[in-house]
Amino acid sequence: MSRRYAEGMVSWRVYLFLVLANLFWAGNYVVGHLVAGRISPLQLTSIRWAVAAPLLIALAMLIDRPDWRAALREWPMHLLQACLGLIAFCLFSYEALTHTTALNAALVGATNPALIAVVAALVIRQRMRPAASTGLAISLLGVLLILTDGQLLQVFTTDYNVGGLFMLGAVAVWTAYTVIGRSLQTPPVASAAVQAVMAAVLLAPVSLSIGGPMTLDSAGWWGVAYICVFPSVLSLMLWNISVKKIGAARAGVYLNLMPVFTALLALAMGSPITLVQLIGGALVIAGVWLTSRPARSADLIDTAGRSAVR
Known part of the structure; x- marks a missing residue:
């Protein structure tokens, strides 16, 4: 009972992390x-990782206590991860929003969990249970309801422009980042720290040479500070820990929570929330619950065996 209780506590924490x-x-x-329009995507991405890198190093030393030499022996993989998840994803996402509407970008971004699940199944043979597949479909339906204001036929009539292509690039690189991250031997927080240092070093000279002017006021700088700490340090750390624990496919479906939280944050800032958003949010949560349900004992044995091989 104690071992089962401990495993349940680990799972509960992982889902909270996600x-x-x-x-x-x-x-x-x-x-x-x-802050859009007052700082370029390149400058914002560069500042993110320049500030986040030392914070992640401190957290890694506190949480993982890694062997840094062993971590650096995986430097080619870390460099690839830094270019994919920390640089390319941020640049593609910020650039997409300068060329297209939030609806277009979000509709493309909503395909990310499905793409992660498919790639995980094809590349690393991470099997999806029927309940997980059903949960993925339900949560994606909820996202589409939220993004189209209940008019699902907009999915087939929306005109994707250059911004949509940039967002598709963001989806592709984040999928690769998530799936590849499962194979790293470096502890998750240390991985994020090494990758953040690499991203900061790569971006600094480019940003200084072609970044352009910044027109941020004090509120804008506080916004940049939030971006540097919460999504850059805490989200990356919690995401990497979760992917390492439960796999890319099951973690990926939680990306569907982002539009729900965005709607709630908008409500807190004074924007109204609609019935469609409430229904869509309920579907997303139901889908996440289905996907994250514990597997049967046979599935657990199979997963353990696959993990041991990897």
């Missing part, structure tokens, strides 16, 4: 909208 990671990422969209 919820918090997506809450902080939702805040990134809200705050990012407030």
